[in-house]
Structure formats: C-alpha cells, structure tokens
Amino acid sequence: KQRPIEDIKLFQKVKVTPAEQKKKDDILKEIMSESLPVVEAAIQAAEAEEKKFFDQGIDRVGVRNTTAFGPHMITKQRAIEIGAFGKRFGRLTKSAAETLNISAGTIDQQLSSQLSILDPFCPFLFNRPDCGQAATSRYRTIDGSCNNLNKTLWGQSFTPFERMMPAMYDNVDQPRETSTSGGLLPLARKISSQFHQPSLLSHLMPDLSHMAMEFGQFLSHDIQRNALSTGYLGSTIECCFFGLQRGDPCFPMEIPTDDPYYSQFGRTCMNFVRAISTPKLDCTLGQRQQLNQNTHYIDGSQIYGSDAQTSYSLREFVAGKLQTGGDPNIPNLLPKDPFNRNNCMLPNNDPNVQCFRAGDDRVNQQPALISLHTIFMREHNRIAAGLAALNNGWSDQVLYDEARKIVGAMLQHITYNEYLPEILGPATMNSYGLKPLTNGYFNGYDNTLNAAIKNEFSTAAFRFGHSMIHDSLKYNNGARNLTDVFLNPAIVYDTAGGVDSITKGLTDSYSQKVDERLSEQLTSHLFERQPGFGDDLAATNIQRGRDHGIPFYQLMKDTCNVRGLAHDQTVWTALNALYQNSSDIDLFSAGVSETPVHGGKIGPTFACIIAKQFEALKKGDRYYYENSGSQAFTLAQLDEIRQTTLAKVICRNTGIASILSRALVKSGANVLNCSSVSDIAYNKWL
Numbered sequence: 001k002q003r004p005i006e007d008i009k010l011f012q013k014v015k016v017t018p019a020e021q022k023k024k025d026d027i028l029k030e031i032m033s034e035s036l037p038v039v040e041a042a043i044q045a046a047e048a049e050e051k052k053f054f055d056q057g058i059d060r061v062g063v064r065n066t067t068a069f070g071p072h073m074i075t076k077q078r079a080i081e082i083g084a085f086g087k088r089f090g091r092l093t094k095s096a097a098e099t100l101n102i103s104a105g106t107i108d109q110q111l112s113s114q115l116s117i118l119d120p121f122c123p124f125l126f127n128r129p130d131c132g133q134a135a136t137s138r139y140r141t142i143d144g145s146c147n148n149l150n151k152t153l154w155g156q157s158f159t160p161f162e163r164m165m166p167a168m169y170d171n172v173d174q175p176r177e178t179s180t181s182g183g184l185l186p187l188a189r190k191i192s193s194q195f196h197q198p199s200l201l202s203h204l205m206p207d208l209s210h211m212a213m214e215f216g217q218f219l220s221h222d223i224q225r226n227a228l229s230t231g232y233l234g235s236t237i238e239c240c241f242f243g244l245q246r247g248d249p250c251f252p253m254e255i256p257t258d259d260p261y262y263s264q265f266g267r268t269c270m271n272f273v274r275a276i277s278t279p280k281l282d283c284t285l286g287q288r289q290q291l292n293q294n295t296h297y298i299d300g301s302q303i304y305g306s307d308a309q310t311s312y313s314l315r316e317f318v319a320g321k322l323q324t325g326g327d328p329n330i331p332n333l334l335p336k337d338p339f340n341r342n343n344c345m346l347p348n349n350d351p352n353v354q355c356f357r358a359g360d361d362r363v364n365q366q367p368a369l370i371s372l373h374t375i376f377m378r379e380h381n382r383i384a385a386g387l388a389a390l391n392n393g394w395s396d397q398v399l400y401d402e403a404r405k406i407v408g409a410m411l412q413h414i415t416y417n418e419y420l421p422e423i424l425g426p427a428t429m430n431s432y433g434l435k436p437l438t439n440g441y442f443n444g445y446d447n448t449l450n451a452a453i454k455n456e457f458s459t460a461a462f463r464f465g466h467s468m469i470h471d472s473l474k475y476n477n478g479a480r481n482l483t484d485v486f487l488n489p490a491i492v493y494d495t496a497g498g499v500d501s502i503t504k505g506l507t508d509s510y511s512q513k514v515d516e517r518l519s520e521q522l523t524s525h526l527f528e529r530q531p532g533f534g535d536d537l538a539a540t541n542i543q544r545g546r547d548h549g550i551p552f553y554q555l556m557k558d559t560c561n562v563r564g565l566a567h568d569q570t571v572w573t574a575l576n577a578l579y580q581n582s583s584d585i586d587l588f589s590a591g592v593s594e595t596p597v598h599g600g601k602i603g604p605t606f607a608c609i610i611a612k613q614f615e616a617l618k619k620g621d622r623y624y625y626e627n628s629g630s631q632a633f634t635l636a637q638l639d640e641i642r643q644t645t646l647a648k649v650i651c652r653n654t655g656i657a658s659i660l661s662r663a664l665v666k667s668g669a670n671v672l673n674c675s676s677v678s679d680i681a682y683n684k685w686l
C-alpha cells in the first residue's frame with residue numbers, strides 16, 4: 001500500500017531541511033519495521049523452495065559430470081552469508097520504492113538515509129578491521145582492509161563492486177530484458193551466434209603473443225571475482241531443469257530454435273545463475289549491487305588468497321615459503337587439491353594427477369593459467385630463500401611478508417610497465433598518468449580515490465581479453481584444443497613438457513585480435529563435457545551485463561566523451577541490425593568491437609573504462625610499489641623491482657633456455673637468453 005501523498009512529495013524534493021530529513025528518516029523507519037516481517041517470511045518461503053530443488057536432486061553439491069555452468073566457479077561461504085543480507089536489502093528497498101512511488105533510477109539518492117534499524121543486517125558493520133598497526137606497517141593486510149586509513153574497508157575482499165554509472169534494471173532489481181522502446185532485447189545467444197562469430201586464424205594479433213592474453217587473465221584474477229548465487233547448502237543451481245521457467249536467481253539463456261550450432265542437439269536452454277546481491281558498503285537502501293570475493297587491489301591475492309583462512313592453507317610456515325606439490329618426477333608444482341573442489345576432469349583416476357590449490361579458486365580453469373600461477377608461486381619461494389640466505393634472524397613471518405611484498409610489487413610493475421602500454425597505447429597511458437617512473441618515488445597517492453573495481457570494468461570492459469583467446473594452446477611440437485584442457489591439469493604433470501612447454505608455447509604463439517570475434521571453443525564448447533552441452537562465453541558476458549544492470553553502450557560512450565562513430569561501418573551495421581533500437585546495444589558487444597585506439601589494442605570506450613580503473617588502482621593504493629611513506633621500499637630496493645620483466649620471472653622459475661625478452665610482444669622480437677638473467681640483488685634487503 002502506498003504512503004500518503006505528502007510523504008511521496010517529501011521524497012521527491014531535491015533539497016530538504018534538517019527537519020524534513022528527520023521526517024524522511026522516520027517514515028523510512030516506519031516502512032522498514034512494517035516490511036521486515038513480511039520480507040523475512042518471503043525469504044523463508046523462497047529458501048523452502050530451494051530446499052525442495054535440492055531434495056529432488058536438481059541442485060546438487062560437487063557436480064562433476066555436469067552441464068552446469070563453470071563448475072569451478074565456487075562461491076565462498078562468506079559471500080553466501082553476505083548474499084543472505086543482500087536479499088533482505090533488495091526486498092526492503094523494493095517495498096520502500098513501491099510505497100513511496102520512487103522510480104528505479106533515483107532510488108539511491110532518495111533513500112540514502114542511514115537507518116539504525118537496518119544495522120543488524122549490515123555485514124560490513126561486524127568484525128570491522130582493527131587498523132591500529134596498519135598506519136605504520138610495511139605490509140598489506142591479506143584481505144586488503146586498512147589500505148585506506150580513513151575508509152578502512154575500501155578495496156577489501158568481500159565488498160561490493162562500485163559503479164561508474166547507476167545501474168539499469170527492469171522493475172528495480174530484475175535483469176534487464178526490455179528495450180528502451182518497449183519489446184524485448186535480442187537474446188544473448190542470438191547476439192553471440194550472429195555477431196561474435198568464430199575467430200579465424202587469419203585474425204591474429206600482429207604483435208602480441210598469446211602470453212599477453214594469459215597475463216591479462218592472471219591479472220584479472222588478482223582484482224576481481226564475482227560471487228554467483230548458490231542453492232540450498234551451497235549447491236550448484238541448475239536453471240534449465242524446468243525449461244526456461246525457474247525464477248530468480250535463475251536467468252537462463254534461451255537458445256533460438258534455429259541456432260546454427262545448438263539446434264542440432266535440440267537444446268533450447270543454457271544455464272545462467274544471477275550474481276549474488278550485496279548490501280552497499282554503507283548499508284543504505286539502494287540499487288542491487290554485486291560482490292567481489294577478491295581483494296580489489298593488485299596485490300598478488302590470486303597467489304596468496306584474499307582472506308586469512310585461504311592464506312594460511314597455502315603456507316608452509318617454514319622459512320616464509322608457500323606450499324608446493326607435484327611428485328618426484330615433476331616437483332615444485334602448486335599444492336594439490338585432493339577434494340577436487342574445482343570439479344576438474346581428472347584423467348584415468350591417476351591418484352597422482354590432481355587439480356591444484358592457489359589464492360584464487362579458478363586456478364584450474366586451463367593449463368596456461370595454472371602455469372603462470374606455478375611460476376609466481378616459485379618466484380615467491382625463490383625470493384624467500386634468497387632473503388633467508390642473507391638474513392639469518394628473519395622469522396618465517398617476516399620472510400613470507402617481505403617475499404609477498406616483492407612479488408606484489410613485481411606484478412604491479414609488469415602490469416603498468418609491460419602490459420597496459422600494449423593494451424591502451426601511449427596517449428592513454430600518458431593522459432591518465434599510468435607509466436611507472438624510471439627513478440625516485442611516485443608522489444601521487446590520493447586517499448580520496450577508491451581503488452575498488454567498477455562493475456562496468458569487470459562485467460564488460462576487461463572481458464575484452466576473451467577476444468584474444470586462441471582456439472588452442474601451443475604445446476611441445478603440437479597444440480591442444482581448449483576443449484581438451486578446460487579443467488584438465490594432465491599436461492601440467494607431463495614430464496616431457498609441462499609448465500615449461502605451456503609457457504614457451506604462450507610466447508611462441510600469437511593472440512587473436514581484439515574484435516567482435518571469439519574462438520568457437522568459447523562460444524560453442526566452453527567447459528563442454530558432452531557434445532552440444534557446453535557453454536557460450538560471449539552470450540554469458542552479455543547476459544551477465546543484463547544481470548548486473550550494466551548501462552547500455554551508448555551511455556558509457558557518452559560518459560567517456562567518445563565522439564562520432566567508433567566502429568568500422570560494416571561492423572556497426574551488423575551489430576545494429578540485431579537490435580530494434582541502437583541505444584539498447586549491450587556494452588560488451590559494442591565495446592569489444594570498436595576500432596582500436598592508436599598504438600593500443602582496444603577501442604576508445606573500453607580504453608577509457610580500463611584506464612580509469614587502473615588509475616584508481618594506482619593512485620588509490622597506499623601500497624602502490626612506487627609510493628614513499630612508512631610502507632615504502634628503499635630507493636635501492638625500488639630500483640631492483642624496476643628491473644623486473646615477465647620474461648626474467650619466467651627464466652628464473654622454469655627450465656626454458658631462451659624466451660622473448662618482452663614476453664608479451666612478438667614484433668621486433670628480441671630473444672632473452674635465460675642463462676644471462678641475474679637474480680635480484682638481495683644485499684639491498686640486508
């Protein structure tokens with residue numbers, strides 16, 4: 001039921017007096033206390049329903065042979081707990097918006113009151129970090145808390161993705177399915193099959209190696225990991241069991257009956273589960289938001305973990321080392337996961353061949369990713385040993401902390417010095433101040449800048465890398481199709497190849513161009529375990545954008561001040577033909593297909609979103625490696641970090657004899673002879 005008209009009018013006022021604000025707060029408090037029992041009952045009913053799906057064996061735990069999407073994308077318990085509060089905030093927001101007749105776009109401004117009645121539902125108020133030591137600590141916290149000393153939760157793991165622009169949902173918080181001119185948006189799978197056609201071998205990137213793709217994914221797994229909804233007892237939700245009928249959190253993708261590939265299998269539905277919704281960091285009512293399970297900062301959390309428990313489970317607790325696995329024939333691999341939590345495809349039940357554990361749970365997704373994880377784990381252990389050799393008195397903890405600090409700094413250096421210049425081009429690097437210095441400290445730390453990952457970046461722009469993926473990984477003298485290696489670690493254990501061959505293969509082959517095309521392995525066979533029942537990554541990216549209410553391309557393009565046509569005319573025409581209204585076009589599809597900026601690999605809209613994000617990750621990170629301050633490296637140490645290249649890290653941690661000296665760049669390729677690579681000068685750490 002609606003509130004009286006004077007209440008509704010009060011909430012429509014743009015400026016209010018303190019007395020009016022108090023009145024607003026009281027009204028909201030009243031609405032909340034009326035709604036709370038109703039909301040609680042509705043959530044209980046929904047949970048009973050979920051339990052039914054579980055009891056009937058539709059949603060299952062630990063599904064191995066499955067058509068469920070991304071079986072390795074496990075949601076952590078902490079995220080599930082926050083999601084339970086998110087559900088309550090979502091429903092409470094909706095009832096406030098309905099009774100006060102507030103339109104979706106203005107919810108955040110109009111319902112911005114801090115309401116103490118909601119405190120018990122605010123996960124960010126409990127266990128607040130104690131930052132007493134952080135102001136002077138040389139080391140980051142494991143979970144990213146206390147980086148910003150005023151806003152101690154900024155960038156912490158298990159906090160919301162932020163946004164560049166307000167979300168655009170249907171009916172306050174439902175996935176966007178309708179066009180601005182009424183009618184339905186085109187199906188995600190249709191856009192994928194018509195527009196994101198298979199990459200061809202003739203569309204290779206002329207100057208970047210396949211390692212440029214893989215480093216991008218490794219970096220992505222440092223800074224972002226969305227949390228997907230789970231069923232009863234954390235089970236995997238199977239949305240297609242009832243055709244397309246099952247409601248929230250299901251948002252399955254309809255496959256057109258004339259689909260060029262899937263129709264031959266009679267398949268009409270592809271699983272898709274909505275991302276968990278989270279309260280906002282300040283726990284005011286507002287739009288639906290999504291949750292990042294990783295630390296937002298570039299800090300090596302994919303190696304070390306984003307929470308204390310994970311970090312402990314990866315440590316040796318001797319001499320600062322991380323745990324290793326492998327066996328006598330192939331030592332020094334990542335530690336094994338005997339519980340197979342990633343639901344890997346394990347060959348022939350060989351008890352020695354198991355998937356791996358790392359700081360980010362997606363590590364087993366494919367062997368190129370496993371290889372970079374392995375190399376950086378080894379680099380950590382090597383550095384810990386180097387520091388220990390010169391510093392007799394250092395404890396396990398100090399050795400671990402210092403090696404972790406150095407590895408995190410190396411990752412930042414490679415990101416800003418080697419990776420981003422190739423992707424963004426020189427003009428964008430300059431205008432956002434992203435280039436590292438060649439000497440001295442950087443004095444640009446800005447404690448008003450929140451480094452947190454933006455939803456538009458995570459859900460659309462930084463997925464440009466999906467277009468760089470090749471059909472296959474070069475391996476020994478041949479190649480392995482991705483379908484044969486998704487979630488299958490077998491070649492990592494191969495004594496005749498393994499990590500060395502996979503890594504060498506990445507620098508010996510080219511990336512695909514960033515364009516609308518994606519490998520067929522990703523659009524027709526992603527994680528496939530039964531022919532015709534794999535997933536589609538392009539469709540998933542589009543659907544995820546709608547799930548998160550990501551603004552349309554046109555709006556982001558305007559926000560980024562991109563003028564005129566940013567596409568090749570033919571490409572733009574093809575994309576437009578799929579939509580009834582060009583202002584509806586999804587951000588991923590239009591962004592990835594823009595004509596690249598001069599000297600870069602992506603178009604102007606994605607370059608803007610990505611540059612802004614990396615600017616915040618640099619200037620909003622108190623522990624950015626070039627900063628001065630109580631956490632700083634000495635200038636001599638900093639000079640040593642600045643010598644880092646990805647190629648040297650690879651040389652130091654594999655048996656590879658020679659490699660591209662700029663591991664991401666093929667053109668004008670200079671070869672680095674690994675025997676000439678010197679170690680870090682540990683005497684600067686005495």
Ligand code: HEM
Pocket residue numbers: 070213214215216217220224225226365366457458459462463464465466468469537540541544
């Ligand atoms: C073989 C390589 C890769 C595979 C199989 C892969 C697969 C996936 C899958 C299944 C998702 C989850 C989609 C969803 O449910 O929304 C995802 C998300 C994502 N991918 Fe990739 N990807 C790969 C490489 C890359 C690369 C090279 C980049 C960037 C340079 C990248 C950036 C992202 C980002 C930013 C997300 C969103 C992360 C999040 O949900 O928090 N990926 N990818």
Ligand SMILES: [Ca+2]
Pocket residue numbers: 222223224294295296297298299300301302
């Ligand atoms: Ca991180």
